[in-house]
Amino acid sequence: MGSVETSSLMRDLLKQAGGVAVVDGGLATELERHGADLNDPLWSAKCILTSPHLIRTVHLDYLEAGADIIITASYQATIQGFEAKGFSTEESEDLLRKSVEIAREARDIYYDRCTEGSSGDSGNGRILKRRKILVAASVGSYGAYLADGSEYSGDYGEAMTLGTLKDFHRRRVRVLAEAGPDLLAFETVPNKLEAQAYAELLEEENMELPAWFSFNSKDGVNVVSGDSLLECAAIAESSKNVVAVGINCTPPRFIHGLLTSITKVATKPIIVYPNSGESYDADRKMWVQNTGVSDEDFVSYVNKWCEVGASLVGGCCRTTPQTIRAIYRTLPNRSTTPPEQ
């Protein structure tokens, strides 16, 4: 797939969606809401081993909530992480592939349901509308693999190099790409070095798959490491594989400002999928309410975010299918369905 086809993937999706495509919501935290115990170094990737059926159910819930893109459970799935659990390299690679297979299966089941059921809204709030659906293979950061919340500090120590990061991700990204997703989602990217590593990796490996780069911020100005968001976005912008650039797993209150800033360098579609605004306690692997700052339900801001340039909108940690259904319904070109009874 050349760069022309790469960018047409996103163009076609956005056209079909009437300008703004819907991304799914939090996967890991939704698995947790269904009872999964993610207190493990593999975090949500543990469910690839223990409860693939649950991952499939959550993907389906998001599709029925109106998501045009579902993101695989591979955020914290790494060959190194699986090997630390005693799996062979081959088994570890199979587990990576499995995350993509689960999402593809969910899409197939969803399409069957669209054929079986009436088209459109099935009356109980489920959106059964045959449309192009993309499977995005999640690539979480090196910090995610560390399983200590480092994706919210972006601090990998002085000794970390570009080469080490590229080597860490190289085989994983290759295996995921070959498992048949529609694109790669480099998400919760916490620093410039890792963005650079991803961009070089895509280039060096002659990767033909489209990708998005999505950064996180905890001050509403820079990415979490303190690196300039504009410099990070410029790296994404200059990669021929990258078809969207944006922000995820960031409190809703920062999104408007970050979007305004990112539009200064981004000509590619802008993606945004905030978290609920709560903070992650990495020691306890729990989400805690911020004191003193409240993030109201962010769906009411979605159309404003689109006005300032977002064209792919969804949710990250602690958002649910309900959030995604509300986003779908608030978008002027999608809301042909009556409100839920």
Ligand SMILES: C[S+](C)CC[C@H](N)C(=O)O
């Ligand atoms: C996006 S964070 C909540 C993911 C989990 C973290 N890497 C951990 O393992 O604690």
Ligand SMILES: N[C@@H](CCS)C(=O)O
């Ligand atoms: N796609 C991942 C992102 C975590 S920040 C998830 O939703 O679990």
Ligand SMILES: [Zn+2]
């Ligand atoms: Zn998140």
